[in-house]
Amino acid sequence: MSNSITFRGGVHPLHGVHEGKAATCGQAVIDYTAETVTIQMGMHLGAPSTPTVQVGDHVKLGQQIADPVGFLGLPVHASVSGEVIAVGPVQTILNPAAMAVTIKNDFKDEWVDGLEPLGDVETAPVEKIIPAIKNAGICGMGGASFPTHVKFAVKEGQYCDTIVLNGAECETHLTCDHRLMLEQSKRIVDGLRAAMRALDVKKGIIAIEDNKPDAIEAMRRAAAGREGVEVMPLMTKYPQGGEKQLIQVVTGREVPTKKLPLDVHVIVLNVGTAKAIADAVIEGKPVISRVTTVTGHVNRPSNLRVRIGTMADDLIAACGGISIPEDQVGKIVMGGAMTGFPFPNTTHIPLAKGNNGVVVYSEAEAVDYEEDPCIRCGRCVEACPIGLNPFKLKYFCDAGDMKRAGEWCVMDCVVCGSCSYICPAHRRLTASFKAMKDKIAAEARKGKG
């Protein structure tokens, strides 16, 4: 059943406990609407949008509350109807003071007028689809948050012949895509068809890891009879969901270094993004909610469909609060275990469009390992899906040797975390490469600027 081809390297985190997904993959998604929502202006990759509402305004559900800024800019919409109670910087997962609009929910959920649904995806006018995507404020829901309409902007001389829907969800603990594929399979295929028609692409492949057989079944049923859509099961291995690895396994092509997937005529979309596209095209609705997994040491681990901007402490409260005493909580992570961002000593953090999970770890699970010397066992070299030489790169990064780190292709590192996961000496390889990549990128910008 499963696709026997796989990419080089990769690891199997928490393989024994079904990748930490057992707790939530069997339950249906629960709807939850919080009291207040704090919608950040910079949820997408690119310049933050500028708010167009003041404190005290009354906003309707789906009303645009911020204008896009710059080429990668996206409009931001209210995810609840109610009254704006604050417009100012708030602590977010990565940025201690990010501009955000806080709205108090009046639970009326009355939609703003002026939405323009385009009807069924097969008959919707092709040229209207991409503008609809932009107006709906859609960006990558898998975690990268890259604005989808920019990804669809195919320059002349370029063409796209395959769209791959990323249902791999190789990250640990997260099951939101899995549940979405089970419960919204038709809507996801609609989104894929809309994208295929918009870009005139003949082939759409939905890639799903074979540790989700029920999802594969559900998507196959939904894809039956739809033109050019097929489902491809993949071997379960982290980081199968990475863009480069997915393209390599599904289409057999390799994205050349410093190039984009479009240069090998492929576009990769997350299943959540496809569903958002379908909502935008069929009902003309912007992105106001998403499914998020809340798991780890919470009393009722579950998948919640929540409004964008819901606070993390509300999410945890909705799952029955933290199940272990507060001093035993070691770490809370936004996202999966391999690429998630740790919470900074507070759970009062708003959810962005790209945040797909909140996981609570106990003190035992969150040990700060001390870096032992490298024993050159070669496990990190075997694990790296890109074929880099992590142990050597780590020496260059520690020595701050940007020239040689660049020569040994640190810029090609996809920061997937496999090397740090597998290293017996607990060396923080991924963190060093991420820091070095940021340093080299900053240097390049400064050079250009």
Place this chain on the structure above:
Amino acid sequence: MDNRFVKGLLRDNPLLCLALGVCPALAVTTYAVNGLALGVITCCVLVCATLVSCLLGKVSSEKGQLALYMMVSAAFAAVADLIVKANFPELSAALGIFVPLTAVSSLVLSRAAFAVDNTPGEAVADVLGMGIGYLCAMTVVGVVRELLAHGSVFGAAILPGGIPSIALPAGGFLVLGVLMGVFKAIVGKKDEEEDAQA
């Protein structure tokens, strides 16, 4: 004037710190006597060669300079070889080709190059310091290596046995390497950068 001399002995000891003239030090120091003898010979060749090249003064091209030093030290090495062959035949057998090889010993060439740039007084002090320093270093290495290899010092047996493999080239490398490290640790030198300006 004199700190140059002391420098040659301790801080910038040619063999143990600047790693000059390493080849003979490895090969010959299986016995302390040989180490001392070659130390003396090298010191004499060094002093004579440096004085002569100091007197000859500068030569135009840098390549010519090095060639001149090599010829001068080759001449003195030949003389030394003759003297040793004539008076101490068994020593010459023990030292083998290492006596004539002092001609191209990196110690002799580098000191000659150093001497030409400085006043004769400075050059003499430096050369004497270096020569004596090298001699002491060779003797120390010879003593340590003979003690480890044969359990004796200058022939007088002290320890019952000894580690025979120290007499082999591999042992020579290890002993000299460890001695250089220990010496640097004692003299408190961090690492080679500081030698650059010596």
Place this chain on the structure above:
Amino acid sequence: MKLHLTPAPHVHSPQTTRALMGNVLLALAPCAVAGVVIFGAPALVLMAVSVLSAVAGEACWQRLTGQKVRVNDLSAAVTGLILGMNLSPRAPWWLAVVGGLFAVVLVKGLFGGLGDNFLNPALAARAFLLVSWPRYLTTWAAPLAADAVSGATPLANPSGYTLGQLFLGNIPGSIGEVCKAAVLVGFVILLCTKTITWHIPVSLTLSTLVFCGLLGYNPIAAVLSGGVLFASVFMATDYVTCPMSTKGQLVYGVGAGLLIALIRKFGLYPEGVTFAILLMNVATPLIDRYTKRRVYGYEKEAKA
């Protein structure tokens, strides 16, 4: 709420350096037991002394140079035990001490400790002892069972022992190498615990088989006699000193096999394994340089 802010990834594979070294010790246990069964108490004493001297040596060296004492990562214990198993049961105890200190201080400590040396410490120490005191390492005690006082090893007169004896190990030889069955058990343990991959042991044993056959030895006897199996499973697969990529490991194994055959045929020392693997350790940096993998998105190998 006090939360750790350590960067991703937040989970870690259960294999740690200490666990890996523990696996190696576990895999060495059958050979150690076999050695004691065959050669009696002196084997046990020697192994204990060499482990102790290796561990104590490493602890003192690390304290002397002001480093954190890392003896509990068991790497010194593994070095000591492997060295102990390389000695002949009749070797004097101080030989194990000298070998242990040489391995831990000179070959590993001076280069910076675990992961920084370029020769396998136990193997280098064995070579050093072999060169310094050949008679201790080449006159073999007969096993308790047999009465021959110091029979020649199978290498000396290959036809003297049946393959069965060679395999089960009641033949003269060094403690850990004699019982090939125990070595194979250890090999299986290491494979199951994913501590090593098959590449080096298999390639080394096969290439020894082939090259010894070419040079006129009985291939099976050549592999079963001397320390080929023990060394290929425990010493050649030392992470620090063998190549990183599987391609490099195969080259390493084949090279070592070739050298074993050459040294046994033409060399002075009967046992070529020690020097063959040491020479391949010296060549490992070059092997690593020229067996680099192609990076995703590039046509040819990254610049060396």
Place this chain on the structure above:
Amino acid sequence: MNILLFMIGCVFTHNIVFDRLLGVGDAGKDRRVEVAAVYGLAVCAVMTLTAVCAWAADSLLLTPMKLDFLRVPAFTLIAILISLLGQVCLGKVKPAWLEQLEGCALPVAANVAVLGVALMNAEAGYSFAYALLNGLCSGAGFLLAVVLMAGVREKLEFSRIPAPFKGMPITLISAGLIALAFIGFKGMA
């Protein structure tokens, strides 16, 4: 057959650096593997030519006229001339390599091993063939040694070597351990 054994002996068993201990200071310098290979090749070429010319000078000129005490200056002169000659033609054939030798091939002549091999040939009274082979194989042995040591030094680049042992001491200890491994070749020739 013994020519082959003699050759193997010169390259491996009596390796010029690890067994005959000539040219250790130059072999141990810190260089990248490519530069080491170029330096090794240069030394090998100069050593072979020097050995041949030295043999010619010695057997035709010096010994008949009982001037063998002039061997050392004569051989040094030959070495200098050959390395200059080598530098000129290297400049034409492969200028890239010349930069790697820092533009001047003369230090090659100052290499102890080059003069050592020439003297060894003269004192052992080798015939022409053996003198040539000795020069060539010792040169190959030097190339092997320099490349191996450059490889090892590169591996030790990020090792936490104690401060006083950095630089030459650790190079010598590494060379000692490599020499320990080379003892395996003993008895081959």
